[in-house]
Every structure is written in C-alpha cells, then in structure tokens.
Amino acid sequence: MGDESTFLEQNCLPSTCYLRMNRYPPCPKYSHVFGLMPHTDSDFLTILFQDQVGGLQLVKDGKWISVKPNPEALIVNIGDLFQAWSNGMYKSVEHRVVTNQKMERFSTAYFLCPSYDAVIQSYKERPLYRKFSFREYRQQVQDDVKDFGHKIGLPRFLIRS
Ligand SMILES: O=C(O)CCC(=O)C(=O)O
Numbered sequence: 001m002g003d004e005s006t007f008l009e010q011n012c013l014p015s016t017c018y019l020r021m022n023r024y025p026p027c028p029k030y031s032h033v034f035g036l037m038p039h040t041d042s043d044f045l046t047i048l049f050q051d052q053v054g055g056l057q058l059v060k061d062g063k064w065i066s067v068k069p070n071p072e073a074l075i076v077n078i079g080d081l082f083q084a085w086s087n088g089m090y091k092s093v094e095h096r097v098v099t100n101q102k103m104e105r106f107s108t109a110y111f112l113c114p115s116y117d118a119v120i121q122s123y124k125e126r127p128l129y130r131k132f133s134f135r136e137y138r139q140q141v142q143d144d145v146k147d148f149g150h151k152i153g154l155p156r157f158l159i160r161s
C-alpha cells in the first residue's frame with residue numbers, strides 16, 4: 001500500500017471518488033420508517049453535508065445519537081476501508097437517517113474510494129483482516145445483500161486466530 005502518509009491522496013482520485021445527493025421526502029405517517037437504514041460506508045472516508053432539518057444519527061458507546069445539524073460544517077465519517085487499513089484503530093461508524101414528519105431533507109455525501117484494483121491491507125504485525133482488493137470488497141457486499149438481505153462487511157475478512 002506504499003507510504004501511509006500519502007496513501008489516500010495517491011489512491012482516492014477524482015475519477016474513483018463519487019458524490020451522492022440525497023433527498024428525503026417528509027414522512028407524515030410512519031415515524032418508525034428510516035430515510036436510510038443503519039449501515040457503514042464501504043469507502044475510506046465520507047465527507048457529508050446535511051441541511052438544517054437533521055435526521056442523521058450514529059452509534060456512540062452502543063447508543064444511537066443525533067448529529068446536530070450545522071449547515072456551516074462538514075461531517076467526516078470513517079468508512080470500512082479505513083478501519084481495515086488502520087487495523088481497527090479507527091472504526092467505521094454505523095449511521096442511519098430518521099425521517100422528518102413535516103420537512104423535506106437534503107444531504108450530500110462525497111465518498112473517498114480507491115480504484116477497484118487497489119489492495120487494502122494493514123502493515124501491522126498482526127493484521128486483523130486479510131488483504132483484499134476494493135473490487136473484491138464491493139463484490140462481497142453485493143453478494144451478501146443478495147443472499148442474506150443485508151451487508152456483512154468487514155467481519156467477512158477477519159483473520160481467525
Ligand atoms: O443523508 C445523510 O445524512 C447520510 C447519507 C449516508 O449515510 C450515505 O449516503 O451513505
């Protein structure tokens with residue numbers, strides 16, 4: 001994976017990263033419906049902008065907490081690849097979006113991804129995860145969603161000792 005200090009800028013290029021714009025319509029009837037189901041992002045980092053409506057929640061110390069909307073600020077979330085690369089030192093944050101009964105909500109997410117051929121591995125003496133290419137990771141996530149109805153993610157790549 002080369003020099004750790006330049007890994008992200010060498011591998012996450014404008015052509016491999018992508019931007020997603022999300023619109024969450026108001027959901028008057030079903031307060032238990034999620035705008036976005038609980039998940040972790042399958043990338044290195046996600047840079048997120050949410051408008052003033054709010055609704056983003058993340059898991060902290062085992063509890064769901066709301067991220068206070070601040071349209072002046074960007075939120076930086078750690079993704080699965082960062083967790084594997086840092087050998088679990090940084091954790092991919094589980095997050096979700098709850099719906100608002102009255103207001104429409106917008107957010108914009110920029111996903112820092114490497115090329116599909118990039119190989120993700122930790123150089124720690126005892127790596128927690130086996131090395132994998134980003135292509136392999138994406139494929140595994142897709143296969144698991146198809147077979148089990150949800151993403152399994154990094155636990156698939158744990159090295160059992
Ligand atoms: O809308 C948000 O605040 C979160 C979006 C998100 O988690 C995603 O697009 O993966």
Ligand SMILES: [Fe+2]
Nearest residue numbers: 039040041095
């Ligand atoms: Fe996300």
